[in-house]
Amino acid sequence: MNKYTGILACMLVFAMFAGTVSSEQVTTVEQVAIAEKMPAGVMPAPDQAFNFTKIEISPRYTNFRLMPGENKETTITLRNKEKKAVSVKPNVVSAPYGGYNVDPQWITVTPESAEIPAGGSQKFTVKVTVPEDASIGNSGVQIAFTDETMPTPYPSPIPNYIHALQLSVDVWTKPKIQIMAPYINDMLEAGKGYDYEVKLKNIGTEAIKIDPKMSNDNMFYGGPGQAAPAFTDDAITITSPASVPAGGTETVKIHVQVPADAKGYYNGAIKLNIDxxxxxxxxxxxxxxxNVWTQPSEPFVKSFSMKEVKPLTIEISSGSNYGYPYGIATGKNKKEPSFETTLIGPGGQADLKVTKTVIKGMVNMGGQIPPWELDSKGIYQENGAQLLETYETAGLIGEWTLKVLPKNTESFEYSIKIGE
Structure with a gap:
C-alpha cells in the first residue's frame, strides 16, 4: 500500500462515523480503489480508471439512534454513472470496524433489487427496527448494493465493499440512575482529611445494585512538569450502600486523607459499577x-521608581482561570483568596487605603439537574472565586517596593498606576 493509498483509506474509515455527507465524497471511494492498484510511489492520474462499476450512493453514511422497540427509516439514492444498465441487490454485511454486530434481521431494504438504467437513479428505503430485548451499545453495518470490494494487498476478514452504505446504529435507553455530582475538584492541604458526597437517585421501579471502586484506568499524572501524582488511590476511602432502592436516594461517601508529604496534582476516577x-x-x-499545595510564606516583590510627585493606584486581582484543573479550587473546602499588600516608599511604609473591592465568581448547575435538587441550593457549583482590590496612596519621588503575599490563589495580577 503506497502512502497515497494509506491517507485515502484513513479518510474513508474516519468518515464512516461522520453521519450523512454529500455525494461529492463518492470520488474518494473511486480514488482509493484506483490508488490500491497503483505501483508504490506512483500518484494516479485524475482521469485514470479501473474496472469497477461507477455507481454514486447518496448519502454514503448515516446513523440511527434508537431505543429498544423503536424503528426509523431513511431514503438512499443510487445513481448509475455507466452507459449501460446496472443491476443492484442490497445485502446487509458486517462493517470493517469495531462494535458488536447489528442483527441483519433488524434491517430491511426496499426494493429488494433493482435494475438502474444508464444515467438513471433508484431510491431505496432503509428501515431499522430495534427489538425490545436489544442490548445497549453502538455498532455498524454495511449495506452493499453490489459484490464489488475494495482491493487490498493482504487478506481481509471483512471485505470493504465499494458500493455500500455505511450505517451506524446506536441503541440506548434512558438511565435509571441519576448522579449528583459527577465531578469533584478541590484544593487540598498536605496532612489533612476531606469528605465528599455523591448522591444517586433511582428513578426506576426496581432496586439497582452499585459497587463503587477506584477505577483501574485512572488518568494518573501530577500536572505540568510532574511525573507522579500527589498521592495514590490508597489515600481515598469509599463508603457506599450495596444498592439504591426504587424511587429512592442513596449517598456514596468519599474520604481523602492527604499524606503529610503530598504535593502536586491528583487526577483519578471512581467507577460506580451501576447495574x-x-x-x-x-x-x-x-x-x-x-491540587495539593502549600501557602507561600514569602511575598512577591516588585520595585519601581517615581520621578514626580503623583497619586499612586495599585490593583491586585487573583487568578480568573475558572474551571481549569490547575487553577482555582472548585470544591467545598476551597477558601476565599486574599492578599497581604505592603508598599514601601522613600518615607517608609505607605498608608495604603483600599478604595474598591470586587468579588467575582462563576456558577454552574453541573449540567444535569436531578429532580430532587430543583428546589435546593445543592444544584449550584461555584467554579472558583476571584478577588480584585484597588489601593491608593500619595506618591513621592524616589524608589518604591511593592510586596504582595497571596493566599488561596495560585496566580494573581498586579498593576501600578502613577498619576490620575
Missing amino acids: DPSVQEWDGRVQLSF
Whole structure:
C-alpha cells in the first residue's frame, strides 16, 4: 500500500462515523480503489480508471439512534454513472470496524433489487427496527448494493465493499440512575482529611445494585512538569450502600486523607459499577481532580521608581482561570483568596487605603439537574472565586517596593498606576 493509498483509506474509515455527507465524497471511494492498484510511489492520474462499476450512493453514511422497540427509516439514492444498465441487490454485511454486530434481521431494504438504467437513479428505503430485548451499545453495518470490494494487498476478514452504505446504529435507553455530582475538584492541604458526597437517585421501579471502586484506568499524572501524582488511590476511602432502592436516594461517601508529604496534582476516577445497562461505562464514573499545595510564606516583590510627585493606584486581582484543573479550587473546602499588600516608599511604609473591592465568581448547575435538587441550593457549583482590590496612596519621588503575599490563589495580577 503506497502512502497515497494509506491517507485515502484513513479518510474513508474516519468518515464512516461522520453521519450523512454529500455525494461529492463518492470520488474518494473511486480514488482509493484506483490508488490500491497503483505501483508504490506512483500518484494516479485524475482521469485514470479501473474496472469497477461507477455507481454514486447518496448519502454514503448515516446513523440511527434508537431505543429498544423503536424503528426509523431513511431514503438512499443510487445513481448509475455507466452507459449501460446496472443491476443492484442490497445485502446487509458486517462493517470493517469495531462494535458488536447489528442483527441483519433488524434491517430491511426496499426494493429488494433493482435494475438502474444508464444515467438513471433508484431510491431505496432503509428501515431499522430495534427489538425490545436489544442490548445497549453502538455498532455498524454495511449495506452493499453490489459484490464489488475494495482491493487490498493482504487478506481481509471483512471485505470493504465499494458500493455500500455505511450505517451506524446506536441503541440506548434512558438511565435509571441519576448522579449528583459527577465531578469533584478541590484544593487540598498536605496532612489533612476531606469528605465528599455523591448522591444517586433511582428513578426506576426496581432496586439497582452499585459497587463503587477506584477505577483501574485512572488518568494518573501530577500536572505540568510532574511525573507522579500527589498521592495514590490508597489515600481515598469509599463508603457506599450495596444498592439504591426504587424511587429512592442513596449517598456514596468519599474520604481523602492527604499524606503529610503530598504535593502536586491528583487526577483519578471512581467507577460506580451501576447495574444499569443504560448507563455507559464513562457516564458511570465520578471524576476526581485535586491540587495539593502549600501557602507561600514569602511575598512577591516588585520595585519601581517615581520621578514626580503623583497619586499612586495599585490593583491586585487573583487568578480568573475558572474551571481549569490547575487553577482555582472548585470544591467545598476551597477558601476565599486574599492578599497581604505592603508598599514601601522613600518615607517608609505607605498608608495604603483600599478604595474598591470586587468579588467575582462563576456558577454552574453541573449540567444535569436531578429532580430532587430543583428546589435546593445543592444544584449550584461555584467554579472558583476571584478577588480584585484597588489601593491608593500619595506618591513621592524616589524608589518604591511593592510586596504582595497571596493566599488561596495560585496566580494573581498586579498593576501600578502613577498619576490620575
